[in-house]
Amino acid sequence: MLGTYFYHEIIRKTIIGFGTLFNQISIKHKDADGKIINDQRVSLAYGPKQKFLARLDQQANLNKAVQITLPRMSFEMTSLEYDATRKSGITQTFKAVTGTTMKKVYMPVPYNIGFELSIMCKLNDDALQIIEQILPYFQPSFNLTINLVDSIGEKRDVPIILNNISFQDDYEGDFSSRRALIYTLKFTAKTYLFGPIADSPEGLIKKVQVDTYASTNRTTAKREMRYVVTPRAKVDYNNDNTGDLTSTVTATDTLLPVVDSSGFAIGNRIIIDNEIMYIEAIPSGTQLYVQRGYESTTAVEHLKDANINLLTTADDALIEPDDDFGFNESFTYFSDGKDYSPTRQIDI
Amino acid sequence: MALNPFFLQGSRGEQNLIQDLINEQLKIYGVEVTYIPRKFVRKQTILEEVQSSKFDDNFLIEAYLNNYDGYSGAGDIMTKFGVSIRDEVSLVISKERFEDFIAVFLEGEDDDEITVSSRPREGDLIYFPLGQRLFEVKFVEHESPFYQLGKNYVYELQCELFEYEDEVIDTSVEDIDKTIEDQGYIIDLTMFTTTSRATATSTVGQGYIRQIFLNNDGSGYTSTPIVTISGPTDPNGNSVSTGTTATAVAITTTRNNVTSISEILLTHAGIGYTGAEPTITITGGGGAGAAATCGIVTDKRGVVKLTVTDGGVGYSTVPTVSISVASLSPNLNATAKAVVSAAGTISALRIVDAGSGYLASAPTVTIGAASTVGVGTFWFNEVVTGSATSTTARVKNWDYDTSILKVGIVTGRFTPGEVITGGKSSAEYAIKTVGTASTTDNKYEQNDEIEDSSDLILDFTESNPFGTY
Numbered sequence: 001m002l003g004t005y006f007y008h009e010i011i012r013k014t015i016i017g018f019g020t021l022f023n024q025i026s027i028k029h030k031d032a033d034g035k036i037i038n039d040q041r042v043s044l045a046y047g048p049k050q051k052f053l054a055r056l057d058q059q060a061n062l063n064k065a066v067q068i069t070l071p072r073m074s075f076e077m078t079s080l081e082y083d084a085t086r087k088s089g090i091t092q093t094f095k096a097v098t099g100t101t102m103k104k105v106y107m108p109v110p111y112n113i114g115f116e117l118s119i120m121c122k123l124n125d126d127a128l129q130i131i132e133q134i135l136p137y138f139q140p141s142f143n144l145t146i147n148l149v150d151s152i153g154e155k156r157d158v159p160i161i162l163n164n165i166s167f168q169d170d171y172e173g174d175f176s177s178r179r180a181l182i183y184t185l186k187f188t189a190k191t192y193l194f195g196p197i198a199d200s201p202e203g204l205i206k207k208v209q210v211d212t213y214a215s216t217n218r219t220t221a222k223r224e225m226r227y228v229v230t231p232r233a234k235v236d237y238n239n240d241n242t243g244d245l246t247s248t249v250t251a252t253d254t255l256l257p258v259v260d261s262s263g264f265a266i267g268n269r270i271i272i273d274n275e276i277m278y279i280e281a282i283p284s285g286t287q288l289y290v291q292r293g294y295e296s297t298t299a300v301e302h303l304k305d306a307n308i309n310l311l312t313t314a315d316d317a318l319i320e321p322d323d324d325f326g327f328n329e330s331f332t333y334f335s336d337g338k339d340y341s342p343t344r345q346i347d348i
Numbered sequence: 349m350a351l352n353p354f355f356l357q358g359s360r361g362e363q364n365l366i367q368d369l370i371n372e373q374l375k376i377y378g379v380e381v382t383y384i385p386r387k388f389v390r391k392q393t394i395l396e397e398v399q400s401s402k403f404d405d406n407f408l409i410e411a412y413l414n415n416y417d418g419y420s421g422a423g424d425i426m427t428k429f430g431v432s433i434r435d436e437v438s439l440v441i442s443k444e445r446f447e448d449f450i451a452v453f454l455e456g457e458d459d460d461e462i463t464v465s466s467r468p469r470e471g472d473l474i475y476f477p478l479g480q481r482l483f484e485v486k487f488v489e490h491e492s493p494f495y496q497l498g499k500n501y502v503y504e505l506q507c508e509l510f511e512y513e514d515e516v517i518d519t520s521v522e523d524i525d526k527t528i529e530d531q532g533y534i535i536d537l538t539m540f541t542t543t544s545r546a547t548a549t550s551t552v553g554q555g556y557i558r559q560i561f562l563n564n565d566g567s568g569y570t571s572t573p574i575v576t577i578s579g580p581t582d583p584n585g586n587s588v589s590t591g592t593t594a595t596a597v598a599i600t601t602t603r604n605n606v607t608s609i610s611e612i613l614l615t616h617a618g619i620g621y622t623g624a625e626p627t628i629t630i631t632g633g634g635g636a637g638a639a640a641t642c643g644i645v646t647d648k649r650g651v652v653k654l655t656v657t658d659g660g661v662g663y664s665t666v667p668t669v670s671i672s673v674a675s676l677s678p679n680l681n682a683t684a685k686a687v688v689s690a691a692g693t694i695s696a697l698r699i700v701d702a703g704s705g706y707l708a709s710a711p712t713v714t715i716g717a718a719s720t721v722g723v724g725t726f727w728f729n730e731v732v733t734g735s736a737t738s739t740t741a742r743v744k745n746w747d748y749d750t751s752i753l754k755v756g757i758v759t760g761r762f763t764p765g766e767v768i769t770g771g772k773s774s775a776e777y778a779i780k781t782v783g784t785a786s787t788t789d790n791k792y793e794q795n796d797e798i799e800d801s802s803d804l805i806l807d808f809t810e811s812n813p814f815g816t817y
Binding site: 019031037039048059063068122124146178 | 389390392395397399400424426428429430431432433434435460470479480481482486487506508509510511512513514527528531532533578579587589590591593757758759760761791792793794795796798799801802804805806807
């Protein structure tokens with residue numbers, strides 16, 4: 001039943017996001033005159049490690065001259081818990097787009113991940129410097145925007161809540177044990193776990209077609225008119241580079257000097273830099289007569305050797321979601337008694 | 349059984365005899381350790397902590413090792429803070445030897461730095477040469493054995509491996525100082541060790557913009573605005589198809605939190621401007637109000653373009669650019685400015701004044717030599733100072749071949765381009781890049797790994813209040 005392989009690395013990403021909050025904390029030490037004599041960043045690491053790796057990394061030559069270097073911070077994930085308060089409908093889905101394909105995504109499952117940040121210092125003053133740099137940001141939560149699922153670009157605000165602070169200062173007792181100063185901060189990250197993400201059978205809408213009838217009685221009414229809308233590219237996608245300007249044109253020139261005008265036709269839309277133009281006439285083999293600043297673009301100067309690209313249906317087909325585009329419209333008038341079949345996609 | 353009648357059980361002579369026997373025995377069976385007294389640099393009141401310490405003396409003393417079968421203590425432990433080595437030793441030293449050969453020197457020290465001098469002190473370090481390790485004295489037991497012949501003759505030092513933070517260890521004994529060579533917070537500075545001079549060529553042209561005059565510097569810019577210059581026209585107002593449109597860049601400056609344009613420099617002075625002076629449009633950048641005009645030269649040649657042929661190596665400051673003089677009188681010499689990239693190369697040259705009166709042959713362009721030829725060798729543990737930020741640090745390692753200077757105990761942030769000078773060696777090199785990361789060899793910290801990974805998954809439109817992502 002279960003067993004559709006997927007792994008979004010959401011928990012790992014939440015761990016990284018949590019760790020990032022604390023990776024630039026530093027402490028300063030002063031001399032007797034109050035002059036700063038050390039400004040160091042506090043080491044941070046994810047606590048749990050493969051044991052052999054820790055020893056190979058941290059004690060490669062077996063003969064470490066000191067016990068440990070301080071201060072250090074370590075964090076680890078301590079719990080995973082379903083958060084019923086953020087539950088959403090289990091059948092609810094939303095659509096996401098990746099490239100040109102649609103994805104169908106079930107609402108994520110809310111989980112709380114418990115984190116523990118431990119701070120070990122040699123001096124209480126160091127610990128207080130670190131703690132004071134952390135606490136004011138949590139009231140009691142701090143929001144982190146994490147890109148939880150890359151494939152659907154799903155960014156979620158994950159609140160990190162500071163639940164509890166405790167510290168251990170073993171200064172009492174005999175002198176055979178050293179004072180250990182460890183602050184422990186407990187956090188909850190309210191993250192979301194996503195299930196498998198399937199390709200949606202539904203595609204992107206790239207064409208809208210409306211047939212209008214003279215009456216609402218479909219058995220007797222005849223269709224009158226068809227209105228079709230498709231996306232229209234406002235930038236060149238296929239870089240066809242059909243021609244080049246042979247000299248600079250100003251913002252008002254309507255005669256474009258080109259190397260060869262045979263690749264163009266009257267009625268074509270062309271784009272130079274960001275300006276779209278409409279070819280009204282082709283007076284010679286090296287000239288195009290155009291309407292400048294077409295489709296609300298701004299007519300500007302174009303330098304010699306600027307590329308001229310055609311905007312065609314080939315470009316229209318390459319429009320991606322979130323691009324800026326216009327619309328191609330077409331109207332057809334009917335006097336027949338046919339109807340459009342959506343399944344066969346023809347008139348019958 | 350009565351006491352030995354030949355002894356007084358506590359006379360000065362008997363006590364001295366015992367002390368001498370103990371001293372001799374320690375010299376025979378002992379290990380030669382180095383006693384390093386802690387000097388307080390700053391002691392905090394209320395919290396009662398010595399925030400900063402230094403260890404810059406060393407005294408050799410013989411000690412008997414109480415641990416005959418290895419270090420005591422918990423040994424190597426895996427903790428959430430990485431591997432911690434809890435080795436302990438117990439050392440016995442002679443009371444008389446300490447008082448005669450160490451205490452007398454400590455007495456002469458500054459009272460603020462050394463508060464107790466008559467006995468071995470907790471917090472001092474012992475360098476244990478067999479393991480090449482630094483032990484910190486946790487506790488000094490002075491009554492074991494207990495008043496034999498009415499006196500104590502030895503101190504037992506209970507020691508644990510040192511917890512290192514940022515203490516200065518500069519005992520001038522290389523073996524000792526080097527024990528912390530790769531410990532603590534270390535920053536990698538990549539220095540310029542080689543330099544080469546950048547070269548460039550020039551192009552002359554006629555009908556060009558000689559100079560751009562900034563009439564209004566505008567205000568409120570958040571990024572560099574774009575400068576657009578209209579194309580060349582002839583005296584009849586027609587565009588010159590064979591000409592080249594001039595291009596320029598704006599240089600912004602910020603005063604009193606207001607960013608405005610400080611100057612506009614030509615990247616190409618244009619060719620074929622023989623008619624009216626072109627218009628200069630300044631757009632974008634979030635600001636407004638800037639306006640500029642220019643003067644054109646229609647009938648003489650000037651330097652219209654400068655091309656960097658070799659960016660050179662090792663530029664930390666902006667070098668001068670000189671262009672050979674114009675020959676035809678009345679002449680005006682061209683001037684230009686260099687742009688130094690973050691990598692220390694000359695990335696571009698910009699024309700301030702295109703000059704006039706040049707011949708058709710292109711004048712030579714000379715870019716000043718890189719000012720950062722380093723000299724010398726940094727010494728281990730010496731204090732180095734940055735010329736611009738006055739940040740100081742201690743040298744952990746200097747590798748000329750890789751040009752990497754590792755420093756610890758840094759007092760601030762170094763910036764690329766500043767010259768680092770060694771306090772003792774007088775070595776001088778300019779910084780090329782400052783390691784974003786500490787590369788401590790303890791291999792514990794993951795700050796930079798975490799940061800790099802988060803770059804891919806955190807939304808940058810949110811800012812991190814704790815620092816940069």
